[in-house]
Amino acid sequence: MPDLIAKPALGTMPLNLGQIVLTEAPMLETHSIQPYPGQEKAVSKALKEIGLAFPKPNTWLEKAGLRIVWTGREQAFLLGGVPPAGMPAAVTDQSDGWVTLTLEGPGARDVLARLVPLDLRHVKKGDAARSGLGHMPLILITEAPDSFRLMTFRSMARTAWHEIHDAMTKVEARRAAS
Amino acid sequence: MRLTCPHCGPRDRREFYYYGASEYLNRPGPEAAPDAWDSYLHLRDNPAGVTQDLWYHEQGCTAWLKVTRNTVTHEILAVEAVAGGTK
Numbered sequence: 001m002p003d004l005i006a007k008p009a010l011g012t013m014p015l016n017l018g019q020i021v022l023t024e025a026p027m028l029e030t031h032s033i034q035p036y037p038g039q040e041k042a043v044s045k046a047l048k049e050i051g052l053a054f055p056k057p058n059t060w061l062e063k064a065g066l067r068i069v070w071t072g073r074e075q076a077f078l079l080g081g082v083p084p085a086g087m088p089a090a091v092t093d094q095s096d097g098w099v100t101l102t103l104e105g106p107g108a109r110d111v112l113a114r115l116v117p118l119d120l121r122h123v124k125k126g127d128a129a130r131s132g133l134g135h136m137p138l139i140l141i142t143e144a145p146d147s148f149r150l151m152t153f154r155s156m157a158r159t160a161w162h163e164i165h166d167a168m169t170k171v172e173a174r175r176a177a178s
Numbered sequence: 179m180r181l182t183c184p185h186c187g188p189r190d191r192r193e194f195y196y197y198g199a200s201e202y203l204n205r206p207g208p209e210a211a212p213d214a215w216d217s218y219l220h221l222r223d224n225p226a227g228v229t230q231d232l233w234y235h236e237q238g239c240t241a242w243l244k245v246t247r248n249t250v251t252h253e254i255l256a257v258e259a260v261a262g263g264t265k
Contacts, residue, residue: 057185057239072239073185073261117190130186132193132237 009099009157015165018172020107022164024157025100025149031078032071032092039088040074046087052078060128060141069128071139077151098139099157103164104147107171112148114167116140134163179252184259185239193237200230200244203260226250232260 006027014023035043035054044054051063055076060069067079083091103111109120115133118140127142136159139151152160179191199222206214223229227250233243242260247253 058187073241073259117192130238130240131189137237 006096009154010161012161015161015168017168018105018107018175020103020105020111020168020172022161022168023102023104024161025102027095028080028100029082030093030095030098031083032075032090032094033068033078033083033087034075034090036088036090043087043089046084049084050081055128058128059126061126069139069141070130071128072130077139097154098151099154099160101150101152101160101164102148103150106146107175108146108148110171111164111167112140114170115163133160136160136163179254181233181243181245181254182257183235183238183241183243184257185241186235189235189238193235194243195234195236197232197234197242200232202232203244228255 008024008027010024012024014021033043033054040054047053047068050066052061052066052068055061055068055070057070060067062068066081069077069079071077077094109123112118112120116131116138118129118131120142123142123145125142125144129138129140131138131140133150133152136152136156141149141151143149150160150164180188181191181194182188201218201222204218206218228246228248230244230246233245235241235243244256244258244260245254246256246258248255
């Protein structure tokens with residue numbers, strides 16, 4: 001079997017505009033966990049083995065470098081590792097399907113306000129949202145009020161980067177002019 | 179316009195996809211008379227007032243929602259998940 005080499009979706013350098021930084025984050029192992037009907041508690045119990053639980057809607061949890069993010073009705077993504085075997089859930093490896101970008105710095109929320117239909121004025125660490133980035137699907141992970149991880153489909157990575165770059169340019173131009 | 183998704187909270191209309199009247203939840207049985215199917219597929223009221231319809235939270239949690247709204251005042255009276263559970 002040939003050696004398969006995981007490559008980043010973009011492989012670009014971070015983009016700095018003013019105090020806002022857009023970066024392509026390293027690829028993490030990504031598993032979708034969808035508990036079978038009525039099995040959410042059993043799945044949560046199984047996740048205790050790795051120090052986690054099934055997250056409540058619009059939240060994420062972290063333990064020892066493993067992160068679990070609520071991503072939809074009866075669905076969560078485990079990032080950075082492998083879920084325990086034998087859970088009563090549909091588990092799929094989606095590592096090659098997603099790209100993760102980080103957007104940080106004062107003004108990051110102003111950039112997102114141009115693309116994401118959410119009120120981000122009161123976000124805090126631990127918040128997660130399934131929403132849209134323009135017309136693209138988005139999982140928004142809040143690490144701090146001005147520090148976000150954005151996950152979208154890997155096939156849309158360049159479009160997402162372009163759209164965010166464009167919004168950053170406009171936010172920075174406004175700041176410079178004021 | 180905003181809908182308060184029972185999972186995600188208040189969200190912008192552009193995250194949702196409109197399907198049609200909530201009548202689609204009441205599918206006739208396989209042996210039902212043609213009249214019942216005709217009514218299910220084609221006959222709709224067009225009320226000036228409270229109506230119920232189905233919306234899909236396409237760019238969010240992907241839940242189907244039954245929305246009760248008023249076509250006169252544009253008030254959203256209730257948003258319920260069609261499938262059981264609220265997680």
